[in-house]
Amino acid sequence: MRKIIQLFKKLKQLDKYLLKQVIEMFLMGVFVFTAIIFASDTFITLIKQISMYGIPFKVALIMIILNLPSVFVMTIPMGVLLSTVMTLNRLSLASEITVMRSCGIGLERIAKPIFIFAIVMACFSFFINETIVPAATKQSKNLALWAFGKQNFVFKEVGDKGLRRLFYVGHCENNTLYNITVLDISKEDTIQVLQAKQGATSPKGWEFDKGAIYTVSDNGNVLNTTIFEHSLAQFGMDLSKELEKNVAQEQNFFQLVKYLATHRDISKEVKASLAIQLHDKIALPVTTIVFVLIGVPLAITPPRVRYNRGFLFSILIIFFYYLLRALSVSFGEAGALPPFFAAWIPNILIAIVGSYLYYKKVYTIT
Helix, strand or coil: CHHHHHHHHHCCHHHHHHHHHHHHHHHHHHHHHHHHHHHHHHHHHHHHHHHHHCCCHHHHHHHHHHCHHHHHHHHHHHHHHHHHHHHHHHHHHCCHHHHHHHCCCCHHHHHHHHHHHHHHHHHHHHHHHHHHHHHHHHHHHHHHHHHHHHCCEEEEEEECCEEEEEEEEEEEECCEEEEEEEEECCCCCEEEEEEEEEEEEECCEEEEEEEEEEEEECCCCEEEEEEEEEEEECCCCCHHHHHHCCHHHHCCHHHHHHHHHHCCCCCHHHHHHHHHHHHHHHHHHHHHHHHHHHHHHHHCCCCCCCCCCHHHHHHHHHHHHHHHHHHHHHHHHCCCCCHHHHHHHHHHHHHHHHHHHHHHHHHHCC
């Protein structure tokens, strides 16, 4: 910390002045965007975990806190963009940019400390994603399995027409479910009740051991009873896919590369998704720098504009970026785009537009 303070003191007065405002706005932006994501997505996940799986509130709350590092990785680029646009837009409205340029300080010199700050934040984001996020995600998963193993829990499969199946599990240990009861109401006129001592889910389907299946009519008559030692059921719900979703977050870049090289038996859909997330581990931190590239020229307000439009520009850029990101990832998971382009297309497009605007603003503004 002392070295950072000493390094800051050695900076020129202009750099200190700009960085002080950028950092203050950055911290506020990260806090606001994190709160928005937490309120709109993470809090809803908390409620679902409590209601659907019976996870105790304290355990679910700790799991949410453990997911905060992954949220910070998303909000750091947003915060850098907001701080860049808001700071430069305010300086432009106050004619401070004009004064600096009249003193021979070019826009590229004004933007230099902001780009350096963006590079530092990109490295910091990459560090969080490579070290803290995998450990926190693993701990969150282990905590969920511990909660499942300590008490009975219930989860459900819902289709287009409502509830299809209800699963009751006595406890969970080493990814194996024990004392399972499945109530299947997906078929008309009949209800199936499956009871098994243990079971697990795999890409092949649900595997149950030592149990029985009862087929019951609407009026309560038992139509058929089947005793089995081992049974494979093709339910529409595959928990293995849910577990595979966290594989990328549980591993850093090099671990995920090794995982993809050694696990050649995984499905094409899962492999494409993991490959996209592999490239995204680098693409997302780089977004911080790309946002500054497009944010700097958009923040410089023409003299006739007398209001701060920085916040509006920030929201529009973030919306456009995540819209592109959602589309490219969807195309990538469907196989229409290679994983590299699925992860990098938003950055490439915004970097092209940002480079053009930056060049035009820096070298043609009068």
